[in-house]
Amino acid sequence: MKEIAKQTGVSISSVSLVLNNRDMGRIKPEIAGRIRAAAKEMGYQPNRIASSMRTNKTRILGFISDEIATTPFAGRLILGAQDAARMFGYTLLTVNTNGDKELELKEIETLQQYGVDGFLYARMFNQPTSVPEVLRKDPLVLVDATDELANLPSVVPDEIRIGKDVTERLIQAGCKRIAYIGLNDSIAAQTGRFKGYRDTLAKHHIAYDERLVINPAIGAEAFAATETLMKTHHPDGFFCFNDARAWSVYQSAAWHGLEVGKDISVIGVDNHQVLAETLSPHLTTVELPHYEMGCWGTRKLISLLEDFDVDEVAPPQTNAELPRLDALRAKVECTLIEKESVVGNVGA
Incomplete structure (x- = not known):
């Protein structure tokens, strides 16, 4: 490190910070680059075991x-x-x-x-x-x-904000009867997204209608529940807990002769790399962070x-x-x- 410091004209402590990858925010990038270039030229290789000891x-x-x-x-x-x-x-x-x-x-x-x-x-x-x-x-x-x-300390998605953003987007698209197709569980994602949905309806003075809310299991149950919902209560917008539940809406829409993106609006959550791009038309969705x-x-x-x-x-x-x-x-x-x-x- 003394040799590198001498060749680059910097202090030994600066060389130490750079070679230990602790220069971010401490050493100017051009100086750090000069130190690394000199170390590479001189064949310097740090010994991580010795350093940890x-x-x-x-x-x-x-x-x-x-x-x-x-x-x-x-x-x-x-x-x-x-x-x-x-x-x-x-x-x-x-x-x-x-x-x-x-x-x-x-x-x-x-x-x-x-x-x-x-x-x-x-x-x-x-x-x-x-x-x-x-x-x-x-x-x-x-x-x-x-x-x-x-x-x-912890980090999670802002679930309430997801519910607000999706519902707000559906209202912006002109939807008046927005269905929520949720999860048959009380995990934070379900309770948070549902709260965001209800809060946003209230903000826009849209009456909450519990008949527009279903929480089916995934698969055949989801399709059957969505089919009944669509047939009986005629939603024009669908907020789906995840992209997999949006699949049921697409299936039901086809059954009823409705076109997603023209007759009804659908938004999912996940930005699932297969579902969101495979569904036709492609699914508007929230990308989890x-x-x-x-x-x-x-x-x-x-x-x-x-x-x-x-x-x-x-x-x-x-x-x-x-x-x-x-x-x-x-x-x-x-x-x-x-x-x-x-x-x-x-x-x-």
Whole structure:
């Protein structure tokens, strides 16, 4: 490092920050580039094992999930975490437990043996969760979940805002009888989206009609319930809890000779990479912020580990704005992806 400092005309501490990937927000990019170029030219390779022994830090983060690594959206969540970690010189180790608590404890023990500096704990869907006690002694952030004791930092989608944005868009499209096709469960996503739906109807002085609300199981039950709803109460707009439930609306519309995007408006949630683009016309949908949650959770965790303001370092480009890192229970606003299933939007 002395040789690099001498060749580049900077201090040894500046060289140390750059070579340990801790220069973001501290060293000017052009100076950091000069230091890295000199290190490469001189064949410098950092010894991570020796560094961790000296600093008692491995610059490794543990990412633990239950079922999330087996879902279509897991890749975006992990990618967001990896991109954020890489910006600060951290590496991510990911394990999936499949909901097996005994396996989870073994995986946590293994990660702790590797000396990880902190943990990201992700759950399937936005839900309150009981974090294993063995994790609470380490820096920890929950992703797509909240702590039942309400004292751990966490990040989830803004579910109420989803309900408001979708209902607002349907009203904007001229819908007067907006149906809500929800979930037969009381998870936070269901209660939040339904509240946003009702609040927005009230804001626009549209009377709430419980006959326009169904909460069927997925599959045949959803189609049958949607078919009855459409036949009996004639909604002109449909707010679907997820893109899979929008499929039932498309099926029922075809059965009744109605054209989605012309006769009725339909909006889903998920921006499912298969469903949203396979349905015809393409489905207008809300993109859940998996990348953003992974990114924010990692930045929040690093802010607990480092002694500088991580917020001063710009995050990777995201579709939705990230909350500030001083939030304890952060909520990410979701992006409405306009396609062709809303009246007036065909050909968008």
